[in-house]
Amino acid sequence: MDTRRSEQAGAPNPAGVRAQGGSLAPGRVVGDGRYRLLAQFGIDERAGAHLWRARDGQLRRDVALTLLVGDPADAEAARLARRTLDRAAHGAKFGHGGVARVLDVLSLGSGITSTEGLLGVVVAEWTKGSDLVDLVAERPVAPAAAARMVQQLAEAVERAHQNGLVLGLDHPQRLRLTPDGALKLAFPGPLPDATLRDDVKALGAVLYLLLTGRWALPGGPAAIPAAPQGPGGRLVPPRSLVPSVPVELSALAVRTIEDGGHGGIRTSAAILSVLGQVAEAEERTQLMKAIGATEEGQPESDGTIWTTKKPVKDAARRKKLALGVTVLVVAVVGILAWLGMLAISLFQSDPDATGPKVNVAAPSASSTPPPDGGQQQPAPPPAQGGGVGQAVEPAAVNVYNPEGAGDNPGRAKNAADGDPGTFWRTEQYKQQFPTVKPGVGLVFSFKDPIKLAQVKITSDKPGTKVKILSADSKDAGLDETKELAAADVGEGESTISLPAPADGKFFIVWITQLADIDNGKHMTQLGEVSFLPAA
Template sequence: MTQVGEGHETAADEAGPVLTFGEPAAGEVLAERYQLEQHVNNDSAGRQVWRGIDVVLRRSVAVVLRHPGGDSATEMLQAAVAASRVIHPNLVGVYDAIDEQQRAYVVREWVDGESLRDLVATEGPLDPARAIAIAHSVADALTAVHATGMVHGNVHPGTTLIGDDGRVVLADARADAADSPEADVRSVGGLLYFALTGRWPHAETGRSALPDANRDSTGSPAAPRQVRAGIPAYLDDLTMDLLDRRVAAPAAEALTAELGRLDAAAEDEEYEEVGPLRFVQSGGVPGEPARSAPKILLGVGALVVIAVIGLIFGIRAINGSSTPNASSSTSAQADTNTQPSDAGTASGAPLGEPQKIPLTADMVRIVDPPDGGRKDGEEAKFLVDGDDKTAWKMSFFNQPNFGGIKKGMGVLIHLDKPRQLSSVKLSLSAPGATIDLRYGTKDFGDSSKGDEEAVAKYVKLTDADAADVPTAGEQVSLIGFDPAQTYEYVLVFITKLPPNEDGQGYKVNVNELELYGY
């Protein structure tokens, strides 16, 4: 986050007010009170963030501005008004919210310091104790927000600010109807994951321009301890439980209490010996460390299911021995009634863990838009032959953007039927390629024109910003599939190439491609 420069009050006096309308400008005074000094950045929602001066109270402020205002800014203003009602040391103070129709803006506290996003970008992943302290402050702020019946809806490394004085504050609430207290709490797990690894788990906490978590072949994020050595097991467990939707999320106050305990232990340099997690969601035996209530419930539920299945088979066995002439069709009908009627389709949630979908050579082809030589088509079969020693060997280029002669190259997958999908896994010869995932409703033909139409008309499954983040390793998992949707045509499209292994030009080979779904 941009620092507030010394002597800014003097600069404001010398510049004088500039009263304009439309696009904001440095020196302009809003509402006859808030003078804009410096454009800091634009946030993910397209709002401009400015450093300014409250010329009445002579203090620095942050001005979050949308142009135009009116209906497009209603959500921003409502969230700001709601946030202003909650006073907490770990929440940024909201001073004003104004809609001028032509544009709207929120005036809030300016924090001297930087965001968690910028801190990690500068210093790298944080040590466990510091990550715990930051997460504790954010969870404490969320406890205050949730106590009023509101949600924050925008917990992210870019809205988590660390002041030069060490204070941690959460800024820029942006809740809508789709947000929930659970989503806020799980985002604290995302903050821990980001602070410990430098990566933000997109599928679990929301899309971002930040690099996604490293993922295994099923699309699940790698645990922090798998990414980086020296992370205590209890902190690894806590982070992954918060991100795992199969484990019920604790209330914000329970998470705050747990992080407070870990934070205190870290200050005494005893955090390696803090013992098991203690989310207390119901009464327990005094003096006994409490197990996670959700996990206990899962275990009890599994036992109940086993007992019911055993009872059903026992009854069937008794019935079968007493009625030897019962028709087989009766048993078949009973079995059908115990299974989902449309398993594996978009009508319900995916069943079980994602499985590798068998791909054959006739289900994949190389996409090479116009101005390409279309010489790589015969190598598509090497992507699905199960042999890492064979590969689609791309041509050599002088620039990472394919020499500027085309938008990229990719692989089109045509499934034999629409499927629910989870992820695509690639084995590359080198890290650093930029890849996005797209889908369509048809193959426009194995030709230059058909490839051009596919690239233009297929819909990206990743955000534009996220798609610009290069891959960090040679094993890459691409995610973004909607579990409520089925896909038949999928395009894995490479838009930028990494440096060649010999340092001359740009090139990458794709050794294997695997598709996972339900």
């Protein structure tokens, strides 16, 4: 999906957006000559709010502008605009990862002149990523991924409501999907009459949109089809449109949006509770499927989020299993042979005789780790390149999770801050990878290409298995990466030597097995990851 079209100055407006107000077009400067308009991302017709990406000429950074278009001579329109601006200014003190920070609020006579055709401007930090409209344009989102996205947004709503704030996220073009897979309110500025209940209904509408590709509230953009209604004007449940949607998620969306009847959900705290129960139920379901597969088991539907591809038929699985056992036997024989050679060398008269060196980083996922209780040998230098140089600091660190939202994205920078005492950690999982999903990791981006020879990883517990992958971009799919090495990560510092130096700007530490923690849960903590190029 190419979302870059809508981020280019002068590109066609997304979703058929019109530059209402006559002179709103890329290149125009607003806000007393400070902000130059770059590209339009939507219109909230209910408030005449035009959503733009712009360039701050003073601080030389991109910002998100919510332009309130109207006639300054219209007293009622000016009053409503002032109400929106007051709410946005009050929310400037609110900080949460799910809401773009408000940087400034401009009003008539204070940054806006009566000749600009504007009643006010809300300036917020720019949110990198893609449009929510683009996300659902091709097909709905997998149910569990949709639940995670809404769960993060619901946490922001719950925190805001505890502080007496209305966020105003009941329009899909105000939301964007960050590179970490989280939904974020990118264009703040609630409607003048918006209530706490409107925020809650918006969460249900966003869930409905992710599951079906349809918008279930009034005033949505023309680019998104409206949700269908059944007899009596009742909302058609998402499960009736997409059979793969779980019953619980389908009911949650409808009960949150609709006002009448018993059993309605009216608070974000209630939504978080239901989403937590759905996540646990999904986890148990996936485990039961993994354990109870039958000989005639059918491939799962494309809506499944815990796998990256459909399971193969059992005959093929048995063939692969036999091949894997054969490889394992060969590896065991090789280890026994090595142990025999080592024992013989201990009794040889030649003092220079030694056993073969062992690299703690196996060159592929099929290699066998040292036997239990064995001591890891120091990793030899790469086969090519003649040693390693000083560690190179990455330009950026992001959570890598091709399936959707990542684990603790706000802590990703801790893995490359030079302090082994600060950690990035995964979420706690009740089931080990790959039962719940194939893995999770960190992608490290470098300003210039490096010739990678070694990776050093500091962790606080043994039991983690990782692969070192290279990619052409930080957003590459798992099937677009190249495996460079695989290894077990022990307690303390582990060194992973590549069999041959690899060129690239993007490298991924991909976790395929988590460390065991208390109470039968699994989690991995990485204190510091260092990248050493070939000397």
